[in-house]
Amino acid sequence: MHWVYLLTAIFFETIGTTALKASEGFTKLGPSALVVVSYAASFWLLAMVLKIIPVGIAYAIWSGAGICLIAGIGYVAFGQRLDLPAIAGIALIMLGILVINLFSNTTAH
Numbered sequence: 001m002h003w004v005y006l007l008t009a010i011f012f013e014t015i016g017t018t019a020l021k022a023s024e025g026f027t028k029l030g031p032s033a034l035v036v037v038s039y040a041a042s043f044w045l046l047a048m049v050l051k052i053i054p055v056g057i058a059y060a061i062w063s064g065a066g067i068c069l070i071a072g073i074g075y076v077a078f079g080q081r082l083d084l085p086a087i088a089g090i091a092l093i094m095l096g097i098l099v100i101n102l103f104s105n106t107t108a109h
Contacts, residue, residue, distance in 0.1 A: 009062055
């Protein structure tokens with residue numbers, strides 16, 4: 001169940017960060033409220049995950065997956081282009097998440 005919580009926390013974190021961009025510096029009420037609700041849900045779920053998965057591992061997966069998803073959302077939703085070094089860096093983050101999940105014994109499989 002902790003993996004479902006972690007994936008859901010990542011989902012809410014990406015919703016919150018997307019809404020943060022859409023809030024235009026907290027000047028738009030709807031997106032600003034969505035930021036607060038999404039981040040609250042994300043952090044609560046992450047806190048539940050930390051009961052089982054070590055903080056360094058959980059945070060690495062949560063933040064790394066969030067970075068990769070937000071980069072994709074920024075590209076699709078906001079037309080933000082990525083250069084080759086940015087794409088390479090994001091690929092390395094994804095590779096790091098895979099290495100942790102496939103080979104680490106500290107992820108509470």
